[in-house]
Amino acid sequence: MRKAWLGFVWMLCTPLVWAQIQITAQVDKTEISLDDEMTLSLHVQGGTNIRPQLPSLPAFNVYSRVSNSYSINGKTSYEFRYILVPRLVGNATIGPIRIDYNGQTYQTDPINIRIYRDATSNSSPTPAVVGTTVATDSATATNTATDIPPADDPLSPPFGMEHINGTGNLTPREALTLSTSRELTQQAYKRGQSEPFFLVSAVSNSRPYVGQSFTLAVRFYYAQAFDNAPYHAPEVSNLFMEDAGSSEGHQTIGDRVFYYREMRYQLVGAAPGKGTISSASIEFTASPFNWFDRLFGITPVSATPRVFESAPIYVQIRPLPTEGRPASFYGAVGAGYTLSAAADPKEVEAGESVNLSVTVTHSGNLKTVKDLNFPELPGFKSYPVAPASGTGKRNYKTFKTVLVPSSPGVYTIPPIEWTYFDPTLGQYKTLQTQPISLQVNPSSAANRSVDFSTSLPSNNGLQTLGSDITYLKTTPAPQENFLARLSRFEYINWAALGLVGLTLLFCLLGRNRSASTRAYGEAKRSLQKATSYEQISEALSLYLAHKLNIHTGSTPLKEVVSSLQQRGYPNDTLRSFATLWQQLEALRFAPAAAGTSVKQQAAKAYTVLKLLEEKPR
Amino acid sequence: MKKYILTASCLFFFFTVSPCQTPSQQAEELYRQGRFAQALTLYEQEAKDYPKNPFLYYNIGNAYFKMGSTGLAVANYYRAYRLLPRDKDIRHNLAYALATCGESLVPSGVPVSVYNAFFYLSFQELKGLTCGLFWLTCLAVWLWLLRRKGRTTALVLGILFALSACWLYARYTLENRSLAVVAVPVAQIRSGPGTNFPVNASVTQGHLLTVLDKKDSWYEVVVNTESLKGWVENDTLEKI
Structure with a gap:
């Protein structure tokens, strides 16, 4: 229990x-x-x-x-x-x-x-x-009461209107102006008295200038549930159109609550004249959605297909005044533009590149704005780069150029002007960037292959404004110099080589004869420089060896004299040589017997040398 | 009417190109008037008679450059540079023309002073210098062998001769390579000697190529700056 x-x-x-x-x-x-x-x-x-x-x-x-x-x-x-x-x-x-x-x-x-x-x-x-x-x-x-209806409202559109349902994030630029909203509300109030479904549309400016952006809003009001509702956006002529988001809300008209979906478009006048915005339309099937349908979630049998259209809109696009239009005007029309400039890096070497960018921001359209013409900057070579654009809280467009300074120094990029036309004031307004200082250091590159054509005036007042090939050679070409002429006599190389070769051969063959020739001179110089008896004896031995091919190393004096005798030397010469040789041996091996000095003995040896040098009979 | 036209033409020719002028003077006059093609014709005719005149090649290069044929200008400047490398005008115009094509006269990493010193003498002058040093060396050796004198002189001359011979050999290897320049706006480098082979790369005029081989009307080349190898039709190149 x-x-x-x-x-x-x-x-x-x-x-x-x-x-x-x-x-x-x-x-x-x-x-x-x-x-x-x-x-x-x-x-x-x-x-x-x-x-x-x-x-x-x-x-x-x-x-x-x-x-x-x-x-x-x-x-x-x-x-x-x-x-x-x-x-x-x-x-x-x-x-x-x-x-x-x-x-x-x-x-x-x-x-x-x-x-x-x-x-x-x-x-x-x-x-x-x-x-x-x-x-x-x-x-x-x-x-x-709020402009944002609940998501789970029974009158919310079904899946066929997903593009309307997807409201997305609305940025301030997409918010509708108060006057346009009021006009839409007024139109809705008139029609909502008798119709449960209708489309209304309005533009924020019926007389825009060329290039001026304005908003088109299309609202679909419904006071009953419906099914299968494809939406067809309006078509435009002489205008550029871009989707600008959507939103939803509700409005009480009389005793009936209408919910609406609002589609917004950004429009820009293309050329002066008439601009046409055709009807937007929506096809849907209205349903009473009774309790039985709601319970089983089926499409009601009693549904009837219908089409609703908004009224077409015509705008008069006004031309921009040509009077007072500055050269820095690039087609921007509107208000609230901001301009900024940046250089990166701000310190470079001569010949290196600096990225200079000028950014324009605006809450409206910037696509029709032409590219900024960067002014000529003395001392810089400029290479324009394609601009970049994007969207965020504000739209932006960045114009870029690459600057290459040619010489070192401190440069100032002057203020860059950018003009827009303010349609409210009906006049041109010019914005200026802040001047930017650049530090250009001397280039560390020893060789720079590119010759930059512009530079600042140097201290002596010289200013290079361009470069080109040098002019023609109008003088006769220089004659062949001595070195170039020498190259013609290549055959002399062989002659010189032959001469050296022959000389070398001659030297090798006549080396012995040369030694015989030089024997007397060498012996004479040795005797003059001799400081001992041994050197005197050595000088005589070398002379006998080179000149007469008589080697005295261990040969007894008797045999040496015999050899000289065989070569035809007279007896006096033989006797003098023998006496000198004996004295030298005595002086070398028995110093106590020394009676003469080295110099006297060298003089005696020189006398004997001269006798030996005389041609034998 | 025809007489007037004929007379006017004769007067124009008389005042513009005087018949008493030399061909070089006539060419200069035409060049000054901006008639570069006519000036080029005269210079080229004269170059046939004086093939060793560097100034003629220089002037031909100038005419080609002014006509927009940077590739042919580079080729002729190079010819002038080989004959007279010390001339500043020739060097300037060659470097300028190469720079406009993205090339550089001085290879990257080589100091300019070293490059200029290496190419201070023309090949003929360097050859003459080497010959002269060889002769002097032989003479010194000869004297030393005979007289046993001047050994140091012979040694110094021998070293100088060896250095000069090395320099000459280095220049010879550079001069002897078959250099060519792209003479048309864009030359296509194919993987083989024929149009049936795919195009691997394209190279713009003024770029320097080394010719390795030849088959019919095709050159096998290497792009000097990129080390890219392929085949190019010979009428798109100008051999230097």
């Missing part, structure tokens, strides 16, 4: 448990600068037909909302994301986000945000913050 009672209680509580939801809010950063944006995400688990209500956010502009839903194990979750752009510096609080569901109010914790003036003063990391879920018993939910 007790188990049955508990089971009954559990069965009663189960729907209550399933009826509970959990909500979580978080931001991607808690510190932000004025020029930045942040994302507020709200996660809801459970429930159906969730309608979160944002608190008042005086410190932020809410520009976008994206919603997603997904189901896991039969439990549905929702995610709502909001793009917040700060407006005021200081501490701001995102108050509790409230959801009223099944008579209960759920809300998140407040989130504190620190807003700085610029990004440089915000150096600390910015962790994400998550708000906790709080459920209250209060059942006094108030549905605050």
